[in-house]
Amino acid sequence: MRDFAGKTAVVTGGASGIGYALAERFAAARMNVVLADIQQDALNRAVEKLESSQTHVIGVLADTMQKASVQALAEQSIAAFGKIHILCNNAGVASTRNARGTAIWEVPDEDWRWVLGVNLHGVVHGLQAFVPHMLAHGEEGHIVNTASLAGLLSGGGTYGVSKHGVVSLTETLCNDLKQRGAKIGASVLCPGMVSTNIMDAERNRPDDLKYEGGSLPEAVRTAMAAALAGGKAPAEIAEIVFRSIEENNLYILPHPAWDDFLKRRFEAVLARKGPAFFDPAEMMQRRAKGEVF
Numbered sequence: 001m002r003d004f005a006g007k008t009a010v011v012t013g014g015a016s017g018i019g020y021a022l023a024e025r026f027a028a029a030r031m032n033v034v035l036a037d038i039q040q041d042a043l044n045r046a047v048e049k050l051e052s053s054q055t056h057v058i059g060v061l062a063d064t065m066q067k068a069s070v071q072a073l074a075e076q077s078i079a080a081f082g083k084i085h086i087l088c089n090n091a092g093v094a095s096t097r098n099a100r101g102t103a104i105w106e107v108p109d110e111d112w113r114w115v116l117g118v119n120l121h122g123v124v125h126g127l128q129a130f131v132p133h134m135l136a137h138g139e140e141g142h143i144v145n146t147a148s149l150a151g152l153l154s155g156g157g158t159y160g161v162s163k164h165g166v167v168s169l170t171e172t173l174c175n176d177l178k179q180r181g182a183k184i185g186a187s188v189l190c191p192g193m194v195s196t197n198i199m200d201a202e203r204n205r206p207d208d209l210k211y212e213g214g215s216l217p218e219a220v221r222t223a224m225a226a227a228l229a230g231g232k233a234p235a236e237i238a239e240i241v242f243r244s245i246e247e248n249n250l251y252i253l254p255h256p257a258w259d260d261f262l263k264r265r266f267e268a269v270l271a272r273k274g275p276a277f278f279d280p281a282e283m284m285q286r287r288a289k290g291e292v293f
């Protein structure tokens with residue numbers, strides 16, 4: 001996709017972090033923007049901020065876990081702007097309730113339902129609600145699904161499972177769009193660390209999926225927060241995504257520092273050995289030398 005001015009982008013999880021940065025980048029390209037988010041106060045602030053830059057923007061309260069809510073988002077977006085050209089299925093969460101050391105079979109159902117519900121089913125709901133409309137109007141378009149490097153590396157618990165699903169889903173989407181001769185590209189965004197509010201994702205956990213007990217040890221929380229804070233800025237990710245839409249790249253990998261770990265993962269797959277988890281100590285040493293993970 002090369003022409004952006006006057007076209008419309010919808011971004012889920014658009015009130016914060018990567019989603020908001022994407023919205024700002026689309027606004028800078030003079031696109032209309034629909035910000036969708038589950039958190040009303042942050043959504044209001046994000047809409048106000050974009051409005052101050054003369055962007056045609058609406059905010060829609062939407063829960064991507066719920067198919068009906070995403071259908072309603074599509075209806076409101078089309079009612080406001082007519083045609084939708086870019087869809088970013090970006091809303092995502094990570095459970096920070098489980099202390100490290102929780103085996104995968106011990107993870108509470110509430111975490112599975114929430115993390116898969118938002119990160120994977122949320123993307124499915126976005127495709128179901130928007131792709132038929134995007135095909136029907138026939139103009140150029142693009143879909144960006146936010147996964148993570150956790151969707152390409154080994155491990156990652158519930159989060160890794162959900163993000164591997166998003167990678168696979170997007171590969172299938174890309175193929176299916178090509179087979180239909182659609183003028184719609186597809187990309188899967190796989191960032192490493194980005195300085196956003198994801199460490200506080202629990203703020204938006206639905207009440208019926210809360211449970212007693214389990215929390216990250218403070219030292220682990222602090223280390224994770226520091227790793228995210230030392231990551232790339234959301235605006236930098238948004239710029240790379242924008243260029244990838246122009247170039248119609250399927251895989252968006254904004255953090256080349258992780259390439260070595262990716263290679264080792266796929267070497268282990270081909271050697272029929274493993275799993276090859278990345279080594280946090282190596283990452284820390286390289287980060288101390290200035291590489292951004």
Ligand SMILES: NC(=O)c1ccc[n+]([C@@H]2O[C@H](COP(=O)([O-])OP(=O)(O)OC[C@H]3O[C@@H](n4cnc5c(N)ncnc54)[C@H](O)[C@@H]3O)[C@@H](O)[C@H]2O)c1
Pocket residue numbers: 012013014015016017018019036037038039042062063064065090091092093118146147148149190191192193194195196197198199200201204228231
């Ligand atoms: N920050 C990172 O280091 C990083 C790395 C790789 C991938 N990601 C992915 O990037 C995406 C954006 O996350 P972020 O880092 O900007 O975090 P963030 O917490 O800053 O933003 C996420 C947004 O999603 C919204 N959201 C949560 N649940 C929702 C739901 N059910 N429906 C609609 N909106 C919902 C939140 O309110 C928030 O505004 C996620 O998919 C995340 O998994 C982040």
